[in-house]
Amino acid sequence: MPPLLSHPLALRFVSFGAVLALWEYAGRAGVNAVFPSVSETALAWIALAADGSLGKALAVTLTPLVIGVVVSALAGIGIGLLMGLSRRAEWLGVPFFIVLQAAPLAAIIPMLILAYGIGLATKVAVVCVMAVPVIVLNSYKAVRHTPGSLLEMGQSFLATRPQMIAKVMLPSASPVIFAGLRLGVAAGFIGAILAELLISPTGIGDLITYHQSVADYPRMYAAIVTIIVMSLVFLEVLGKIEVSVFRPEKRASP
Amino acid sequence: MSTIASLTASPPIADRRAEPSTAVAVRAVSKAYPGVEALREVSLDCPAGRLTTLLGPSGCGKTTLLKIIAGLIKADAGTVEVLGRTVCGPGPERAFVFQDFALLPWANVVRNVAFGLELRDVPKSEREAVAAHYIAEVGLKGFETKYPHELSGGMRQRVGLARALAVKADVLLMDEPFSAVDEQTRRKFQEDLLRLVAQERKTFLFVTHSIEEAVYLSDRIVLLSRRPGRIWKVIEPDLPRTLSPDQIRREPVYLDTVEAIWQNLRQYVE
Ligand SMILES: Nc1ncnc2c1ncn2[C@@H]1O[C@H](COP(=O)(O)OP(=O)(O)OP(=O)(O)O)[C@@H](O)[C@H]1O
Ligand SMILES: [Mg+2]
Numbered sequence: 424m425p426p427l428l429s430h431p432l433a434l435r436f437v438s439f440g441a442v443l444a445l446w447e448y449a450g451r452a453g454v455n456a457v458f459p460s461v462s463e464t465a466l467a468w469i470a471l472a473a474d475g476s477l478g479k480a481l482a483v484t485l486t487p488l489v490i491g492v493v494v495s496a497l498a499g500i501g502i503g504l505l506m507g508l509s510r511r512a513e514w515l516g517v518p519f520f521i522v523l524q525a526a527p528l529a530a531i532i533p534m535l536i537l538a539y540g541i542g543l544a545t546k547v548a549v550v551c552v553m554a555v556p557v558i559v560l561n562s563y564k565a566v567r568h569t570p571g572s573l574l575e576m577g578q579s580f581l582a583t584r585p586q587m588i589a590k591v592m593l594p595s596a597s598p599v600i601f602a603g604l605r606l607g608v609a610a611g612f613i614g615a616i617l618a619e620l621l622i623s624p625t626g627i628g629d630l631i632t633y634h635q636s637v638a639d640y641p642r643m644y645a646a647i648v649t650i651i652v653m654s655l656v657f658l659e660v661l662g663k664i665e666v667s668v669f670r671p672e673k674r675a676s677p
Numbered sequence: 678m679s680t681i682a683s684l685t686a687s688p689p690i691a692d693r694r695a696e697p698s699t700a701v702a703v704r705a706v707s708k709a710y711p712g713v714e715a716l717r718e719v720s721l722d723c724p725a726g727r728l729t730t731l732l733g734p735s736g737c738g739k740t741t742l743l744k745i746i747a748g749l750i751k752a753d754a755g756t757v758e759v760l761g762r763t764v765c766g767p768g769p770e771r772a773f774v775f776q777d778f779a780l781l782p783w784a785n786v787v788r789n790v791a792f793g794l795e796l797r798d799v800p801k802s803e804r805e806a807v808a809a810h811y812i813a814e815v816g817l818k819g820f821e822t823k824y825p826h827e828l829s830g831g832m833r834q835r836v837g838l839a840r841a842l843a844v845k846a847d848v849l850l851m852d853e854p855f856s857a858v859d860e861q862t863r864r865k866f867q868e869d870l871l872r873l874v875a876q877e878r879k880t881f882l883f884v885t886h887s888i889e890e891a892v893y894l895s896d897r898i899v900l901l902s903r904r905p906g907r908i909w910k911v912i913e914p915d916l917p918r919t920l921s922p923d924q925i926r927r928e929p930v931y932l933d934t935v936e937a938i939w940q941n942l943r944q945y946v947e
Contacts (some may be wrong), residue, residue: 574751577780579767580793580844590796594783669782672824 455646459641464648466643471673476630477649484626484650487543488615491550492608492657499555499607500600503562507586507596516559522607524556528614532621553614554607561603565596605658685939699744700725700848700880706755708741714905715741718755721899721908725760725846728874730891732938733901735911739884742851742906746882746884747773759848767796772846776853776884778833780825780840786812787821789836793844804843810854811839815869830879831858831866844871848880855890867894869921892934893925898942910941 443461450460459467471477505512513566533551539545568590577591593600619628630646664672689801699745701723708716715738731739744750746757748767757764759771772793780789788795796802811819815835826831834854841849855863871894874881885891892897892914900910914934916925925931 469844516692523935570779572775572779575744575777576773577796579747579749579771579773580840581767581769582796590792591781594781597783671734671785672785672826 432652455606457638457640459644463641464515466640466645468645470646471642471645477646480626480630481649481653482626484615485545485653487618488550488611490543491547491614492611493552493553494547495551495558495607496604496610498551499558499603500562502555503559503600504566504593504602506559506563506590507592511622513563517670518561518564520556522565523552524542524560528552529617529621532617536622541623545622546615547615549618549622550611550614553617554611557610558600558603560645561606562596562600565603566592568599569595594669597665601661601669604661607656608661609654612650612657616650680928683761696721698725699723701729701761701882702758703742703746704756704758706742706745706752706757708738708745708750708753709905716752717907719901719906719908720755721911723882724879724897725847725880726874726878728870728894729884729899730887730895731884731899731901732888732891732942733881733906734903734942735886737904738902739901740852742901743773743852743882743884747771747850749773769844770846771848771850772841772844773850774834774837774849774854776838776856778825778857779832780836782825783824785824786817786828786836788878789825790839790843797844805810807843808839811813811842814873815839816865831862834858834944835866842877846879848882850883851883852887853884855885855887860916861889864922868930870894888935888938889926892931892938893922898938900938912938 443477450458450463468477497571502512502516506516507513530645531552532545535545535548535552539548573591573595574587577587582591595615616628616631617627620632627646631643634640634646678759683700697723701721703719703721706716706719707714719730719738719742731742733739737788739749745752746764748764748771759768762768781792784792787805790797790812791804791808796806809821812818814905815838817839818831818834820828825836828836830856832883834857837849838854841851855866858866867890874880883891883894895914898912898914899908900912901907902909912934914930915929916931920928
């Protein structure tokens with residue numbers, strides 16, 4: 424491969440560019456009347472950003488999302504660790520979270536509305552319900568699969584239980600825990616948008632539904648693209664946190 | 678040069694020969710895994726300050742025995758005494774060198790070597806100074822900030838050895854530590870090990886599959902029989918340590934001992 428292309432960033436730009444080109448082509452070719460081209464969408468995005476409505480909508484959407492993701496991450500990793508460390512917690516928790524993970528959770532949103540109304544609490548709850556199961560199950564599996572030789576090593580060098588957890592099990596589990604977090608964050612984004620579409624049209628969900636109803640498709644797509652990009656940014660930040668906090672060896676040589 | 682002459686000519690070695698106290702005493706240890714009897718009534722002594730080797734067919738329970746001595750596995754019957762105290766778990770007077778290295782992939786060489794001290798809450802600067810000393814000792818100077826995946830197999834093994842040395846345990850339990858390295862590294866490592874035995878005055882218990890290695894390194898060789906492992910023979914090669922490595926390998930004592938052990942082990946092959 425030429426050196427320019429072998430850079431991981433270059434590869435990303437190329438694939439990104441290809442998708443954009445395809446989108447622009449499809450938009451211009453008029454695949455569908457409701458499908459705008461990239462350039463139209465970009466102009467719409469600039470207009471939305473300029474009049475401040477995009478910023479406001481993002482803030483509204485991100486509030487329950489960030490709260491939900493942080494709560495899910497803390498609770499999910501905590502519960503997952505507990506299940507990985509204690510047989511009893513495992514016995515209690517595993518069936519429950521496997522059912523939760525398999526269930527179409529959007530179906531319980533009406534139940535949450537009944538319980539918590541249509542405010543912030545419900546939206547946070549939706550994000551959590553979507554994000555927690557996968558985070559829990561990944562953390563649990565990651566801890567359970569700590570290599571036996573590392574455990575024996577810790578034991579033979581007299582690690583206490585808390586040391587073993589903090590210095591051996593957690594770092595060893597961190598790649599799988601973070602994979603779970605990434606899936607959880609993605610699910611959380613779905614939850615946040617679902618909540619806005621199903622509960623009360625606010626934030627980005629409101630931008631999407633409103634511009635759809637007035638047939639302003641470029642703006643509708645601009646809103647959709649914005650939330651997708653936000654999701655990617657979240658995942659990227661997560662990756663950075665993982666490498667800098669837990670796995671410095673991945674930074675040393677990519 | 679005769680063996681006797683060379684012994685009197687070199688005080689450290691004469692010293693080494695004159696210190697017969699027992700560091701590790703294994704008494705009638707038995708161990709069975711579900712469906713597999715691994716060890717049956719094994720008893721052995723490791724003299725303090727010497728290198729004892731366990732040699733035996735694959736699957737005869739060498740690793741099991743070493744881990745029982747380390748306190749990582751419980752024996753079904755029998756006792757182990759290390760420096761006069763009965764073993765009931767891992768202890769600070771023992772350190773283990775793992776066959777598969779067991780290095781932390783997310784920690785660099787310094788942190789891996791200092792890990793035993795980190796677990797004992799030794800302050801960072803202090804433990805890193807100790808680590809630096811043993812990193813130099815095993816010949817890894819310049820690799821302090823590398824991560825395990827950036828090292829070769831032999832270098833990783835040295836990190837494992839340095840980690841065990843850094844906690845200043847009196848008894849080092851080494852499970853096939855040279856199995857993953859090439860012949861050149863192995864020879865270099867053997868010399869390092871002999872130097873360490875002489876310098877550090879520690880007790881080494883060493884597992885290997887190589888007869889030559891066992892004879893070359895050991896003060897005492899314990900031959901284990903096929904599973905269930907039992908002590909089968911104890912051999913004490915008496916090599917003239919003042920000679921160069923190549924000369925030792927050409928000595929009749931060395932060659933005869935290798936041959937005798939081979940004749941013994943051959944029965945298992947046939
Ligand atoms: N955790 C375990 N569960 C069940 N059986 C085991 C376990 N560990 C070892 N064994 C069995 O006990 C026997 C002795 O194993 P051990 O690992 O001590 O042998 P070894 O002498 O170290 O062999 P090698 O030279 O191949 O390393 C083997 O037959 C093995 O299959
Ligand atoms: Mg073994």
